[in-house]
Amino acid sequence: MYNKTIAELAKSLRSGEFSSVELTLAFLDRIKQHGSLNAYVTITEDLALQAAKTADIRLAAGNAELLTGIPIAQKDIFCTEGIKTSCGSRMLDNFIAPYNATVVDKFNSAGAVMLGKLNMDEFAMGSSNETSYYGAVKNPWNINAVPGGSSGGSAAAVAARLAVCATGTDTGGSIRQPAALCGITGLKPTYGRVSRYGMIAYASSLDQGGPMTRSAEDAALMLQTMAGFDDKDSTSVDVSVPDYRAGLNNSLEGLKIGLPKEFFGEGLSSDVAATLEAAINEYRKLGATVTEVSMPSLKLAIPAYYVIAPAECSANLSRFDGVRFGYRCENPVDLTDLYTRSRGEGFGKEVKRRILMGTYALSAGYYDAYYIKAQKVRRLISEDFKRALAEVDVMMGPVTPSTAFGIGEKIDNPIEMYLSDIYTIAINLAGVPAMSVPAGFAKGLPVGLQIIGHYFAEDKLLNIAHQYQQVTDWHTQIPKGFE
Amino acid sequence: MSLTVSEVKDCAHLARLGIEEQDISSYAKDLSGMLDLLTQMNDLDTDGVEPMAHPMDQVQRLRVDVVTEQVDREKFQAIAPQVEAGLYLVPKVIE
Structure with a gap:
């Protein structure tokens, strides 16, 4: 039953094949059985059974x-x-939230059963899930490899069938990159499409929640529940929510696909490139035409991101002060000591690195040279997207330069880790939606195809992914040991 | 471009962020590496470009100034490290 899609499960629950309680128990069993993946931080067994x-x-x-x-x-x-x-x-290890995020409220009122809370990089800062206070998550396809990050627990759980689907958040690739490395489907919606209320902020102008599922159809169903304007999120965009399932079966005849040449240059591993070429050929067979497009400012996406995200992070994380909630150090001698030690002991190394970087970039004398400059670069990058997307319906490219790397391989070299996000980061800067779709394997590890669309064209992306999943079966593959 | 140990200490102070003495030079090295990356932005001419803060250039919405929520002090203070008589406690600031 744990291999069924949402639509299939909904049918089984209605026909009486099994109950939600039985289904929930089966998943809880699997979660315990595969605890060594470290995908969950908290299992909410009693609440799940009650909800079921x-x-x-x-x-x-x-x-x-x-x-x-x-x-x-x-x-x-x-x-x-x-x-x-x-x-x-560690800062929030003792934090019992006093309210629900809007996204959580929406799933609760839809009657979804929450099995628990998923592991992630600390404050969503990381690309490997190794910065978590709760330890690294393992990739179900190879337990010595990272699942990606920051939504690594979400990707591993969905790939290993420890949940039907999961939420993720994406600031610089944190839905798409782990989805690619774990062989699942992940969608980062347009900025402002899904409410950020109650979603702990990292970089507010980039953060966006979205679905992580096995198939595009499931992603459509999840997004249907997640999307929508929210008064409680001041950056939420008031655009009506379409029926995301309505267009899934539309033909792709005449679809214009653009391949940004900057996505296929130096740095892309040859086995990933070959896998993507085969995927794009499938689209040709489905009636699409393929042209080359260009994004000249793309190479500056990483520098711009590593000013804007740390700057916003340093401001957002100033709320963790050891006074009102979260971690407080033992025996503070005075108020400064309380702030300094609570934050020093509560945050891990990557978070500290980004707070320091952001503080530097925003400090007197550097603000214009870094923050304002990065915001200007951001505008030029977003204009690149608008220009390219005016010529084509969608763009396609890699999600990551290579397949999942080994646990411990890059954690001591932060810059190298940052550079591996080259294909995902620019999308967040522009704010457009993008998906990662399972497109095959290279040496036994999953490869993701990225599909990038116009603002609010999530329905189009889902249609394009769904049509591909009708003629391929990469998205139904199960990692060995999790059948 | 490189960041000195004392600049790292200044930033840590501004952020009220405790870092261990023995880690400072490694932060200085990492941050210097990041700054090298950031200087690439200078290759791009951005004169006359408007800085971008929101992808849809949306500005903060205004709303009617009415009470929409009551703060549940007890509920919020239940998760605080130290409270007394409805107040958050911190070490003494005035002698």
């Missing part, structure tokens, strides 16, 4: 929604009332 019972009552009464009774899991960045919300940090 309520779902079964709704199903019997005939007032269930599509997600009613479906076991899902939340990235531990989303606040869940009465449940520990750690954000992968």
Whole structure:
């Protein structure tokens, strides 16, 4: 039953093949059985069973929604009332959120069953899940490899069938990169599409929540619940939410695909390039035409990101002061000592690095040279996207330069880790939506194809991914040992 | 471009961020590496370009000035490190 899609499960729950309680118990068993993956920070077993019972009552009464009774899991960045919300940090190891994120509220009212909270890089800062206070998550395809990050727990859990689907957040690739490295489907929506209320902030002008699923159809169903304007998020965009399933079966005849030449140059490993070429050929068979496009400012995406994200992070994380919630050091001698030691002991190394970088970039005398300059570069990058997307319907390219790297391989070299996000970061700067779709394997490890679209064209991306998944079976592959 | 040990200490102070003495030089090295990366931005002419803060250039919304939520002090203080009589406690600041 754990291999079924959301639509299939919804059918089984309605036909009486099994109940939500039975389904939930099966997933809870699997979570415990595969605890060594370290995908979950918290398992909410009692609450899950309670929610499953309520779902079964709704199903019997005939007032269930599509997600009613479906076991899902939340990235531990989303606040869940009465449940520990750690954000992968010692700083919030004792934090029981006093309210729900809007996204959590929406899943709760749809009747979805939350199995628990998923491991992640500390405060979503990392590309390997190794910066988590709770330890690295393992990639189900090779337990010596990273699952990617920061939504590494989400990707590993979905790939290993420890949840039907999961939420993720993406600031510089944190949904798409782990989705690619774990062989699942991940969608970063347009900035402002999904509410950030109750989603612990890292870089507010870039952060965006989205679905992590096995198939595009499941992603459409999840996004349907997540998307929408929220008064409580001042950056939420008031654009109506379409029916994301309505266009899934549209033909791709005549689709214009652009390949940004900067995505296929030096640095892309040859086995990933070959896998993507085969995927793009599938699209040709589906009736698409392929042209080359150019994004001249793309190479400056990493520098611009590593000013803007740390600057916003240094401001956002100033709220963790050891006074009102979260970690407080022992026996502070005075207020400065309380702030300094609580933060010094509560944050890990990567978070400190970014707070220091952001503080430097925003400090007197450097603000214009770094922050304003980066915001100007950001505008030019976003204009590149607008120009390229005016010529084509979508762009396609790699998500990552290579497949999953080994645990411990890059953690001591932060710059090298940053550079591996070259294909995902620019999308966040522009704010456009993008997906990672399983496109094959290279030496036994999954490869993701990135599809980048116009603002608010999530329905188009889902249609394009779904059509590919009708003629390929990469998205249904199960890692060995998790069948 | 490189960041000195004392510049790292200044930033840590501004951020009220405790870092161990023995780690400072490694932060200085990492941050210097990041600064080298950032200087690449100078290759791009951005004269006359408007800085971009929101992808849709949306500005902060205004709303009617009415009470929408009551703060539940007890609930919020239940998760605080130290409270007394409805107040958050910190070490004495005034002798």
